[in-house]
Amino acid sequence: MPRYNPQDIEPRWQKYWDENHTFKTPDKISGEKLYALDMFPYPSGDGLHVGHPEGYTATDIIARQARMAGKSVLHPMGFDAFGLPAEEYAIKTNTPPRVSTERNIENFVRQLKMLGFSYDWQRQISTTDIDYVRWTQWIFTVLFDTWYDNDRQKGRPISALPIPDDVRAEGADAVRQYQDDFRLAYQSEALVNWCPKLRTVLANEEVVDGKSEVGGHPVVRKPLRQWMLRITAYADRLEQDLDGVDWSEGIKKLQRDWIGRSTGAEVDFYIGAADGVDAWKAARAQSGFPRKPADDVLRVYTTRPDTLYGATYMVIAPEHAAVGRLTTADQKEAVTTYVDAAAAKSDRDRQDDKSKKTGVFTGSYAINPVNEKPVPVWIADYVLATYGTGAIMAVPAHDTRDFEFAKTFGIDIVPVVSPPATADVDVQKLAAGEVCFAGVGTAINSGSYDGMATDEFKTAISKLLTQDGVGRAAVNYKLRDWLFSRQRFWGEPFPILHELDQEKYKEGVVEFTGAVRAVDMKSLPVNLPQIEDYTAKPDGDSGQYQPPLDLADKQWLFPEIDGVTYKRETNTMPQWAGSCWYYLRFIDPKNDTVFIDPELERQWMPVDLYIGGAEHAVLHLLYARFWHKVLFDRAHLQSQEPFQRLVNQGMILGDVEFTGYQNAAGNWVSSKDVKRDQDRRPVDTVGEPLELVKVDAGDVEKSGESWVLSSDKSIRIDSRAYKMSKSRGNVVNPDDIVKDFGADSLRLYEMFMGPLEQAKPWSMKGVSGVRNFLDRVWRLIVDDQNDQSLTLNAAVGDFTPTEEQTRTLHQTIKAVTLDIEKLSFNTAIARMMEFVNFFTKEKQRPQSVMESFVLLLSPFAPHIAEELWRLMGHAQSLALEPWPEYDEALTVESTIEIPVQVLGKIKARINVVPGTAKDELKKLALADEKIAELLVGKKIIKTVVVPDRLVNFVAK
RNA sequence: ACUCGGGUACGCAAACAGGCAAAGCGACUUGUUUUAGAAACAAGUGUUUGCGGGUUCGACUCCCGCCCUGAGUACCA
Known part of the structure; x- marks a missing residue:
């Protein structure tokens, strides 16, 4: 077998690793530990995408190298298998989702094994495993049983929630309702x-x-x-604890922005009977600011309480509870029309025409608490029902959105902040209400506060509002509570029971009492019911939607416990649920008494390296961190943060494509003359529609900055790499690459393409390039002239390495080791290529050097490395061989060349011994003929000497 | 619109706590050898780091402005 033949080598070694449990996680950690985790995939019917192996290879290199460096490694893989596609497939083909899911998982496992990843397959889990679902449901019961104690900044059992006396006096139902208002679920x-x-x-x-x-x-x-x-309860901790993790600043910022903390004040505007203002104010001064506003006020949230004097109107969201109350008879028709229209618009549609402000007057007025002036109350969809209180005080002079609205509807604009002199604002126009200024400055038109700086004003007014009981300082988040239920079949059923009215149930009527309880631990898991026909839609009474689980049989749907009949919750959990804690289960995947053994958790957590796509940079990570913190608060975990180091791999795009444009007559149109019409379709300069035409790479050439048609250089062609997609037909299938080039080539190529975190286009030529490298590695060590059997290349032998060979080896070990640490795999591979280029020329290749090199290569291309290792006389796998070490002293060159500059321009080079002292370097540089010549008659003003780097003379 | 990346040879890229620009792979050229195709080996080719300014003895690297490009967010009061 002369030639390198991955199709033969790779399956053989995969079988070996499998049979020998080569990558089994050690039972006990000895020395340092490494938990290297991939974001587990959704096992789609399409199989693995080339994007998957990118991150997986990176963690695999880290895991394999760590094992060789003597660390205890946990490197698991599993499947996030609940979700919509399996359900859609079930509806289309009437196949139970569990059946198709298991089939897909099988295919994924085959593909992952085919790529030679060193997972501990004993620990494979799927979120759909009934043993796993059981603990997902159990965690939900923990959330259900927890409330957030703001004083202690900690989640605590609901039984520890203090119940106010007046609530307790109302009886058990009131207590239960009170508790329900605090639960995290x-x-x-x-x-x-x-x-x-x-x-x-x-x-x-x-x-x-x-x-x-x-x-x-x-x-x-x-x-x-x-x-x-109630993820919002944890917003502050989720934000603050980002400080302690090793994530890129970009991702941290993404999470911080998503949480979107802002500080300001809540203020109540009186909307009761006109003659009741004074009485209301007096009462408030006594009672203070109530927790929940009564019907006689409109509560707003503002980040700029210092602009209260400039509030000339108010706006409430169309869904605000006070809409009905505030609408006068005159305005009723207009308001109804507006509110209905707003209800028909999705969030996205509202965004689309956000430039145009719409709204309608309610007919009512509210009283501004600082100056007791009445201000009109409007309804507009630019105010969101779900943020703050769903109502705002509008200050058109100092908020761009309010300004646009006020301009549209002719509402007063009163400036109350005078911009600082440095601000780029026309003060005249601002005073006239013609422009808006959103920055900080000093107060004007604000009664006794005139002249006060914005920050000072904020503090002062908040204090006064609190004193008068009409406002208080407040914090708000963009983060919303997490909508956790789905009306779908293929998800975890909620472990929740709704109590039924027992009398009515006996009469065959299903009516809830409102009491809700969690399923007992011992009755978990709640399995998904059998469903006969996935195409059926449950019939809702009165147009109410009912989830598919309502189709379950009565026995499942209406369990009886201690003589009381309940109806199960028929919503299911979203796909996020299972991925919120899988990293914990990998540590202890088979435990059936607890979700994770505390001792094992202490040993293995946190995850040391977590690699996955940026699409999960916000939601998945936020959700998982939230669950983790709740479990920590409830003493089920000892670690505060799950993922110590996070890296997002860049997307792999399709091969670069060239596109040109042709008009109806079939003539080319240069891409710089192409415009877009309203529907974003390409048209030419006079608006005639154009057709997109793919152009072969052989028909274009580079002209300056852009690409042009070779046959007509005036025609500019667009070039771009697109996301891989079925519709574009540029999807690369890993199966094909493995078949044509081998798994080692695929792994190596994906690591060699460029930096891990960067998006990069796929190129088949690049794959053959690394395959070429592996061929060279093969021939470096194997005698490829011998067709009969696998023998060493004649150049490999028991030689003493030359000085240069030793230096090359040690330089390579050093570079590869450090590059792996930095996840800079592309440069590590380049260094190994240099090594091979060097030794290919050597007629005597010491076997010891070749062995060290094979060990270096093994995390990247494990199959070929194992094969060569065996050829060099080793009976055992190299997976646990010690990682080669380098000697710093052996990496240094005996002499180096350094440049000599005059006025920053390189004029000569001198050869010196590394570490030569500054004075000596200067002397040597001055001794150089060329330099001496250049400096004749000039005065050296300054000499810059950087040891081992350069010498620079500043001379006149 | 905002935020964060990115712009180095024909393509992908390396170097950046300022100090020899282009390591490595592909592409391309030439040669050698074997050849049905191809492959292997050897020797070569390429340019001033998107544009303009600044700081510095010295700038791909730092600062300011602009252009192009990718991704994310989207009225959060």
């Missing part, structure tokens, strides 16, 4: 996109122009009972 009416015709809830992306994407049926925004998780 709670039910709430959330606004969703509801399509009555399809009887389903739609995602924002599925709604176009107020109609369903499928079928074009009307969609309305309507409140529906949903399960929510």
